[in-house]
Amino acid sequence: MTYKTLHTKLFGTNIKISIYHNNPDPILSTCEMLLTYYHKLLSFYDDESIISKINQNAGIKSIQVDDETFKLIQSGKLHSLEEKSNLNICLGPLVKLWDIGFDSAKVPSDGKLNQALKHTDPNNLILDKYTNNVYLSKKGMSINLGAIAKGFIADAILTYLKEQGIISAIIDLGGNILTHGFNLKSPTLNWRIGLQNPLEKRGIHLTTLELNDLSIVTSGVYERKSIVNGNAYHHIINPKTGRPLNTNMLSLSIISKESLNADIYSTMYFGIPFDEIELASKDKGFDAIAIYKGNILRYTKVCRKFRRDEF
Numbered sequence: 001m002t003y004k005t006l007h008t009k010l011f012g013t014n015i016k017i018s019i020y021h022n023n024p025d026p027i028l029s030t031c032e033m034l035l036t037y038y039h040k041l042l043s044f045y046d047d048e049s050i051i052s053k054i055n056q057n058a059g060i061k062s063i064q065v066d067d068e069t070f071k072l073i074q075s076g077k078l079h080s081l082e083e084k085s086n087l088n089i090c091l092g093p094l095v096k097l098w099d100i101g102f103d104s105a106k107v108p109s110d111g112k113l114n115q116a117l118k119h120t121d122p123n124n125l126i127l128d129k130y131t132n133n134v135y136l137s138k139k140g141m142s143i144n145l146g147a148i149a150k151g152f153i154a155d156a157i158l159t160y161l162k163e164q165g166i167i168s169a170i171i172d173l174g175g176n177i178l179t180h181g182f183n184l185k186s187p188t189l190n191w192r193i194g195l196q197n198p199l200e201k202r203g204i205h206l207t208t209l210e211l212n213d214l215s216i217v218t219s220g221v222y223e224r225k226s227i228v229n230g231n232a233y234h235h236i237i238n239p240k241t242g243r244p245l246n247t248n249m250l251s252l253s254i255i256s257k258e259s260l261n262a263d264i265y266s267t268m269y270f271g272i273p274f275d276e277i278e279l280a281s282k283d284k285g286f287d288a289i290a291i292y293k294g295n296i297l298r299y300t301k302v303c304r305k306f307r308r309d310e311f
């Protein structure tokens with residue numbers, strides 16, 4: 001028995017899946033197939049994806065989707081409609097206008113931003129739970145699942161790995177991490193996860209956490225950004241203004257059992273005052289660590305037990 005790791009690139013980021021098994025190759029091949037399948041299904045940029053089909057038919061007709069996709073969109077809509085939420089899965093028109101992280105990134109005019117903002121109301125995303133039909137009721141609307149898809153995919157891969165009887169694994173979808181079982185290579189048996197210092201190069205960690213059977217997902221201003229006319233713009237858009245969120249928060253990491261929840265909450269609470277995040281964490285059952293400008297750290301109580309060293 002040994003660990004074997006699949007390394008690949010997808011969603012514009014590095015993917016690593018390590019599993020402990022006596023015959024890991026066929027299982028890792030299936031993992032790679034699953035990654036490609038979900039990418040093709042959920043991509044905003046692939047014209048053939050189901051998400052593109054929904055977007056192409058905005059204001060025209062509804063599209064029937066599979067159960068998994070329906071549940072994902074439904075959960076995205078619910079969390080987009082919460083009162084204290086910076087998540088909105090209907091920000092497709094704005095994501096396209098800014099194009100942050102691509103060579104085509106630009107700062108849109110106020111007119112274009114205001115026009116796009118009119119097409120982002122999640123109430124106009126109509127879901128029929130009896131038929132799995134999804135309909136964007138206004139032309140010009142589009143959904144973008146960039147803020148929640150990786151968590152969903154990590155959970156789906158873990159479900160497959162568990163079905164294969166895997167007892168120890170770590171799934172890392174570009175920093176969106178899900179751990180399973182004990183880390184049999186570590187003396188503490190825990191998975192050690194470095195918390196990126198947002199102001200340093202990639203791989204320079206502010207601290208290390210030890211987790212088991214938990215997911216940690218980080219939203220950060222450093223993760224994807226573009227320099228336009230000498231100014232830096234990050235990729236998390238304020239659903240109210242249509243511009244990158246103006247906040248002292250540099251990153252927000254969420255620790256929770258399911259990677260989908262961690263991914264949802266990391267975007268949903270990005271830029272929200274930490275006291276409110278702390279309240280929500282008790283209610284919804286997650287933990288949070290936020291890093292602010294000036295190297296200020298805030299974290300929920302339970303997070304202490306994950307620390308290896310002093311923050």
Ligand code: AMP
Pocket residue numbers: 086087088089091095144145146147148218219220223224235236237238239263266267
């Ligand atoms: P994450 O890194 O999980 O916080 O997701 C950020 C990605 O989701 C961006 O790269 C965009 O594609 C998209 N996005 C940007 N702002 C938002 C937002 N406020 N709500 C939902 N998705 C967003």
Ligand code: MG
Pocket residue numbers: 146147148219262263264265266267268
């Ligand atoms: Mg997210």
